[in-house]
Amino acid sequence: MRPRRSAAFWALLAFTLAVCAFLVVPVAMSMLAGMTRNYFVGWRSGLTLDWVLKVWTDYRHTVGLSLQIAIACLACTLVLGVPAAYVLARRSNAFTRAVEELLVMPVAVPGLATALALIVTFGGWGDLRRSWLFILIGHVLFTLPFMVRSVLAVMASIDLRTLEEGARSLGAGFAQRFFGIVLPNCRPGIVAGSLMVVTLSLGEFNMTLLLHTPLTPTLPVGLADAYASLRIEVGSAYTLVFFVIVVPLLVALQRASRPRGRGAAR
């Protein structure tokens, strides 16, 4: 790129910086508000960690439950999604394309509809309605397409057929090829998909608001509760706790999805 700095460059830079401010200023404000003694007075009232501590004692269980669901959700999407992606990558016909299309539906259909469907179908099944597993079902449906697509994208960029043909001619069986050749080669896709699944599960609200019960409040449900009923410092401190958990995941996600093609250049 030539270092030609025209007026248009500065105008566009200013515009982009304004967009950036739009996105980042509220994050910074809420982080500051969560540590301000009295937000109405402003930061002159002094900085404190009291709000964060209050949130931690009152809402710790929501953090624990959300992490538990996110990890269980990751395990489910790995077991269900990676093999499914492999099948879709190996066979390309009308049937697998239809399967691919169907698998994306839980993302296209609003979470409210999926949650309602689950409630009217399984709401009466013993204790399932009151269990955290009910939320898990919704999260798995919603995140599975992301795992499948992420793994599928990497599988499409490597020549699986040739690799497997080579292994097969050397006498490797199906399981040996799947675990020895396929999985190691799609590692970048599996890592990116996993980070995506955990991040989405931690933040899922559209379905969870209907699926949860007073016994199973997740982090976003607790956040909504705090925003609605508590003072702005508490809501901000709670958001701060959420950021501390999620932002490292997001940064890792950015890293994992940036350098492409490492799987291909083996």
Next chain:
Amino acid sequence: MDRHDRVALAALLLPAATVFVAFFLIPLARLFAIGGSGPRGWSAYAAVLVEPRYLWSLVSTVALATATTVATLAVSGVSGVFLVRHRFPGRDLLVAMLTLPLAFPGVVIGFMVIMLGGRQGAVPEITDALFGERWVFAYSMVGLFVGYLYFSIPRTILTVMAAAEKIDPRIEEAARSLGAGPLRRVRDVIVPALRPALFAAGAICFATAMGAFGTAFTLATKINVLPMVIYTEFTLQANVAMAAALSFVLGAITWAVLAAARSASGSTVAAAG
């Protein structure tokens, strides 16, 4: 591919297919049946078009989703292309900051809007200092629009940047040497090259603005968008049949828009991130 492989492939697809059918397709079919089992019968599905209250919320939801999509594409298109074309100190940091809110949940985005335009927000403070008037916009349709813009910009910028990197600079060079000004180059070279990416990203913006409801839930329960109406029907009115019918209509519209965008952009884009 031998017979043994075929069996193994079918066995690998089976778990995902079973979960999907049992927990998604069957429940949705049941929801569809319930939508027609209320006091209105199957005409509940027509109520969204016939009854002014529902029709009005459908119209405002679609209008909001369209406005969000157009604004997001314009802002992200300009910034995304700019960031790909120019290298300057701090550029990587800027990109990282622009994509930070990726995957913030709707409730948190609602709170970010309150931080910007709520009663004690930044914008009312600034306008108070400048014009002596507090512009509080968070608890209305405008707040929801700002929230969806906030939600959609990061992922759209990423999509635009990925597509803009693939534009061959020689085409633009050729247009320039043939005498095309900057505006014509944008109109005739850049926008057509970005078309598939813009369709893909726009479809996601639209689908999100149609179906998401965490942001609306945080801002105000009075905002009259379809997801809020469904939630109210279900929880406050305990009208499961109407809620089912409305969410089915909402899902069908969203899905149709995604499918149309996919065929228009000519690739399987669906929900990328």
